[in-house]
Amino acid sequence: MTATPKAEKERRLTYAQAIREALVEEMERDPSLLLLGEDIGEPGGVFGVTQGLLQRFGAERVLDTPISEEAVIGTALGAALLGVPTVAEIMFSDFATLAMDQIVNQAAKFRYMTGGRTSAPFVIRMVTGTAGATAAQHSQSLEAWFTATPGLKVVTASTPADAKGLLKSAIRDPDPVLFFEHKLLYNSRGAVPAGVDSLIPLGEGRVAREGSDVTLVAYLYMLPRALKAAEALAGEGISVEVWDPRTLVPFDRAGLRRSLEKTGRLVIVQEAPRRNGFCAEIAAIAAEEFFPLLKAPIKRVCGTNTPMPYAPELEQFVIPDEERIAAGVREVMRNAVRSASGS
Numbered sequence: 001m002t003a004t005p006k007a008e009k010e011r012r013l014t015y016a017q018a019i020r021e022a023l024v025e026e027m028e029r030d031p032s033l034l035l036l037g038e039d040i041g042e043p044g045g046v047f048g049v050t051q052g053l054l055q056r057f058g059a060e061r062v063l064d065t066p067i068s069e070e071a072v073i074g075t076a077l078g079a080a081l082l083g084v085p086t087v088a089e090i091m092f093s094d095f096a097t098l099a100m101d102q103i104v105n106q107a108a109k110f111r112y113m114t115g116g117r118t119s120a121p122f123v124i125r126m127v128t129g130t131a132g133a134t135a136a137q138h139s140q141s142l143e144a145w146f147t148a149t150p151g152l153k154v155v156t157a158s159t160p161a162d163a164k165g166l167l168k169s170a171i172r173d174p175d176p177v178l179f180f181e182h183k184l185l186y187n188s189r190g191a192v193p194a195g196v197d198s199l200i201p202l203g204e205g206r207v208a209r210e211g212s213d214v215t216l217v218a219y220l221y222m223l224p225r226a227l228k229a230a231e232a233l234a235g236e237g238i239s240v241e242v243w244d245p246r247t248l249v250p251f252d253r254a255g256l257r258r259s260l261e262k263t264g265r266l267v268i269v270q271e272a273p274r275r276n277g278f279c280a281e282i283a284a285i286a287a288e289e290f291f292p293l294l295k296a297p298i299k300r301v302c303g304t305n306t307p308m309p310y311a312p313e314l315e316q317f318v319i320p321d322e323e324r325i326a327a328g329v330r331e332v333m334r335n336a337v338r339s340a341s342g343s
Contacts, residue, residue, distance in 0.1 A: 213238050264294060
């Protein structure tokens with residue numbers, strides 16, 4: 001076997017480039033695959049992710065739609081039911097509220113309501129999270145809403161390599177998949193494998209940083225913040241394992257368990273507001289299924305229960321930063337010491 005050159009192995013792309021490459025490879029692999037959404041053609045989408053695809057594949061496969069999320073998702077759903085694979089883009093995940101009936105009442109239910117005879121295999125790419133003064137209607141993190149709907153799969157890719165591999169798996173999946181992309185990750189860079197078969201299975205988390213004292217769960221833009229917090233805590237003698245679930249549905253329970261078997265302590269971070277966020281579901285899984293492994297109470301570090309402010313300073317105040325994450329880890333370590341001493 002010919003060795004792969006080191007430069008090719010360490011090829012670095014931005015998060016946006018990795019998503020674009022996944023779309024190109026899947027469109028070349030399957031000539032029936034369509035893309036549709038608002039301004040995804042000539043403009044390349046509001047964040048430029050689909051730039052060049054209209055010129056490469058033509059207007060019959062890269063379809064600019066009217067400004068109607070209901071029409072976008074309804075068209076994609078209809079195409080999926082006719083056997084035409086489709087990737088639909090919602091410009092901001094906030095606007096998915098305009099198409100909730102199609103997503104949660106229609107797409108999510110077809111496999112169940114037809115006894116498995118049909119399903120709706122399509123992907124909805126959704127831009128999520130804060131981005132610097134995009135205010136209350138363009139900055140929400142709504143992933144937990146969709147995890148509560150049986151029949152939907154929910155992907156939260158945090159690195160360029162994961163964005164490419166998970167999107168390719170999502171496109172090939174037989175069920176509807178919601179693919180969340182964080183605005184502030186589009187320019188982040190990382191090593192990305194080449195090749196049309198560089199897939200990452202849905203439902204497999206990964207250890208982003210090895211550690212032995214605390215498991216710190218984070219995804220999307222909270223992952224790089226968690227990694228920075230872990231680096232700072234290492235200077236205090238606290239060994240933090242950072243674990244990224246990558247997909248929220250299906251969720252990698254076995255991966256979380258393996259990490260807790262090493263650390264026995266759990267801190268969970270999310271950008272979304274604390275109330276009813278997916279952090280609570282992860283905490284419930286750990287408490288119900290892995291309680292004997294825990295040496296201290298579980299800690300959540302979340303956004304505040306408020307609409308997203310417009311002012312950048314206030315925006316940063318309501319979402320977790322590295323210091324709030326580190327403070328959560330320190331609290332769990334103190335609680336573990338108190339529990340061990342019986343105080």
